[in-house]
Amino acid sequence: MCGIVGYLGNKEKTISVLIEGLKTLEYRGYDSAGIAYQKENKIKIIKSVGRLQNLEQKINLEDSILGIGHTRWATHGKPSTTNSHPHQVGSITLVHNGIIENYIELKQSLEKIGYHFQTETDTEVATAYIDYCYKQTKDMIKALKKAKEKLKGSYAFGIINSDEPNTLYAMKKESPLILGRSKDELFLASDPMAISSHTKEICYLKEGSIAKLEKNKITLIEDKETTPTWVTLDIEQTKCNKNGYEHYMLKEIHEQPDVIYNTIMPYLENNLENLHKMPHFSKYQKIQIVACGSAYHTGLVGKWMLETYANIPVEVEIASEYRYKKVFYDKKTLVIVVSQSGETADTLASLRKANKDGIDTLAIVNVITSTIAREAKYVLPVKAGIEIAVATTKAYLAQLALFSLITLKLALEKNQVNEEELEELLVHYQKLPIKIKKMLKELNLKELASKVYKNEDIFFLGRGIDYAICTEASLKLKEISYIHSESYAAGELKHGTISLINKKTPVLSLVTDKYITEKTISNIKEVKARGAYSIVIITQQLDEEADYYDDKIVIPNTHFLLQPILNIIPFQLLAYEIAKLRGCDIDKPKNLAKSVTVE
Numbered sequence: 001m002c003g004i005v006g007y008l009g010n011k012e013k014t015i016s017v018l019i020e021g022l023k024t025l026e027y028r029g030y031d032s033a034g035i036a037y038q039k040e041n042k043i044k045i046i047k048s049v050g051r052l053q054n055l056e057q058k059i060n061l062e063d064s065i066l067g068i069g070h071t072r073w074a075t076h077g078k079p080s081t082t083n084s085h086p087h088q089v090g091s092i093t094l095v096h097n098g099i100i101e102n103y104i105e106l107k108q109s110l111e112k113i114g115y116h117f118q119t120e121t122d123t124e125v126a127t128a129y130i131d132y133c134y135k136q137t138k139d140m141i142k143a144l145k146k147a148k149e150k151l152k153g154s155y156a157f158g159i160i161n162s163d164e165p166n167t168l169y170a171m172k173k174e175s176p177l178i179l180g181r182s183k184d185e186l187f188l189a190s191d192p193m194a195i196s197s198h199t200k201e202i203c204y205l206k207e208g209s210i211a212k213l214e215k216n217k218i219t220l221i222e223d224k225e226t227t228p229t230w231v232t233l234d235i236e237q238t239k240c241n242k243n244g245y246e247h248y249m250l251k252e253i254h255e256q257p258d259v260i261y262n263t264i265m266p267y268l269e270n271n272l273e274n275l276h277k278m279p280h281f282s283k284y285q286k287i288q289i290v291a292c293g294s295a296y297h298t299g300l301v302g303k304w305m306l307e308t309y310a311n312i313p314v315e316v317e318i319a320s321e322y323r324y325k326k327v328f329y330d331k332k333t334l335v336i337v338v339s340q341s342g343e344t345a346d347t348l349a350s351l352r353k354a355n356k357d358g359i360d361t362l363a364i365v366n367v368i369t370s371t372i373a374r375e376a377k378y379v380l381p382v383k384a385g386i387e388i389a390v391a392t393t394k395a396y397l398a399q400l401a402l403f404s405l406i407t408l409k410l411a412l413e414k415n416q417v418n419e420e421e422l423e424e425l426l427v428h429y430q431k432l433p434i435k436i437k438k439m440l441k442e443l444n445l446k447e448l449a450s451k452v453y454k455n456e457d458i459f460f461l462g463r464g465i466d467y468a469i470c471t472e473a474s475l476k477l478k479e480i481s482y483i484h485s486e487s488y489a490a491g492e493l494k495h496g497t498i499s500l501i502n503k504k505t506p507v508l509s510l511v512t513d514k515y516i517t518e519k520t521i522s523n524i525k526e527v528k529a530r531g532a533y534s535i536v537i538i539t540q541q542l543d544e545e546a547d548y549y550d551d552k553i554v555i556p557n558t559h560f561l562l563q564p565i566l567n568i569i570p571f572q573l574l575a576y577e578i579a580k581l582r583g584c585d586i587d588k589p590k591n592l593a594k595s596v597t598v599e
């Protein structure tokens with residue numbers, strides 16, 4: 001989703017800092033980009049649609065002391081050079097992440113007093129409104145305060161006022177924005193990654209803050225003028241390279257053994273010392289898990305783990321629905337939000353809703369410095385490291401591992417696990433990273449991918465926990481290969497969707513739960529009888545020679561609580577191989593964004 005970089009400092013560096021910063025934000029997804037910089041007290045703007053290379057081709061490395069840059073993921077108005085940022089109205093040039101909700105009303109009132117608009121965007125209206133406020137007040141801080149009162153929605157702004165050379169402004173509400181500093185240089189960014197090669201010293205702007213950046217001077221206004229709080233960025237969180245892999249997604253899939261080790265081991269060492277330090281879960285009578293996309297799919301697995309192993313009712317909710325619906329919770333409810341980025345707008349709004357109602361909240365997040373991590377009552381970090389590929393793999397897997405640990409903690413609190421069972425489970429935990437490593441080494445799905453990659457529809461079937469994994473398997477495939485795919489609870493298919501099964505339609509069925517194996521197999525036979533190309537993904541223990549599949553993938557067994565963690569891996573790899581055969585842009589699928597900061 002949109003990205004912002006701003007710089008004030010060395011005149012020889014400005015343009016390269018902006019371009020380099022925008023490149024690090026590419027993974028978030030964008031469809032156009034632009035920069036604005038100060039040149040002899042004028043503001044020069046260069047914009048382009050498409051990839052950053054297109055923008056770079058238009059840019060000369062001129063000297064400039066300050067500038068702002070932006071990658072745009074279209075929300076209001078199509079991707080085009082005109083609609084891309086920076087926008088300029090009067091003396092104001094601005095980049096924006098977020099959505100101005102009342103832009104139509106503002107646009108109409110600004111038009112009445114003589115403003116004309118060139119674009120279809122909400123951002124141009126915000127730019128005009130700030131220009132209007134500035135004309136009224138003749139003071140930029142006053143103007144921004146006035147605009148803050150009027151603008152509804154979410155925004156992170158990087159702003160230049162051509163009347164005030166050598167000065168950058170920033171303003172933030174519900175969209176991430178940070179400041180950075182190093183000797184004689186100041187930075188602005190929507191994501192620390194964008195400036196991490198220049199500085200590790202950053203300041204997270206609070207809701208509603210306004211910042212004025214001048215050479216070696218920052219004026220920060222929260223409720224009143226205040227001094228910035230600087231923190232040091234975790235270097236590990238900013239490392240990013242493909243390490244010899246063709247794509248980030250493949251690299252991240254192969255990082256999963258380490259990610260699982262790093263996520264679980266801190267809880268298991270020293271006689272489960274850190275596991276016992278997790279919040280006290282047995283005081284809750286109900287859990288609600290709220291998230292979006294793959295993180296929502298994690299929630300479906302979390303529900304199965306918690307209900308099956310720890311005996312507590314769990315509801316899983318899509319955050320964009322939860323935030324606006326009537327929710328039934330009370331002081332005995334724990335709301336768990338799950339988010340890789342920790343910035344997803346709907347998940348954040350759901351967290352805030354629960355916080356506001358005084359409900360206990362727990363965040364499972366990968367980016368520990370994110371807004372969600374900062375605002376939840378309890379935080380359990382997953383140790384996935386930075387995830388660059390838009391399609392999540394390692395963060396999803398680490399979230400599953402964390403849910404298994406929460407489940408174990410609750411089951412232990414409720415005395416539902418005897419010593420022998422615990423011993424057995426801990427042995428399985430220890431072996432998990434090695435098993436994942438072995439699977440990744442041995443699974444070669446290129447041939448299978450070559451049999452199905454030309455299809456335009458692929459179905460995924462499973463019951464219970466296998467269905468929960470299929471939801472993620474299906475999403476993984478469609479988002480990176482653009483093949484239409486659906487996941488179905490195996491018993492549900494014959495209530496309508498089976499009409500879509502044609503000769504050779506690939507149907508991938510996951511069979512790992514011994515209590516419902518026979519039931520799932522009956523459903524597989526139903527689709528096979530209708531000509532489907534049946535691919536079965538089955539655990540070693542359940543594997544048998546049979547006539548209900550055309551191809552199969554066998555998965556090693558582990559403890560039943562941990563089994564889902566292994567089960568998703570073949571689907572990640574298969575989606576990757578299929579997308580590769582189809583020539584897709586695997587790390588940056590079309591229309592998608594890594595961090596969805598608008599609702």
Ligand code: F6R
Binds near residue numbers: 292341342
């Ligand atoms: C799909 C994917 C998305 C995210 C969703 C939530 O591969 O990554 O569906 O899971 O946008 O994002 P986070 O986890 O950052 O809240």
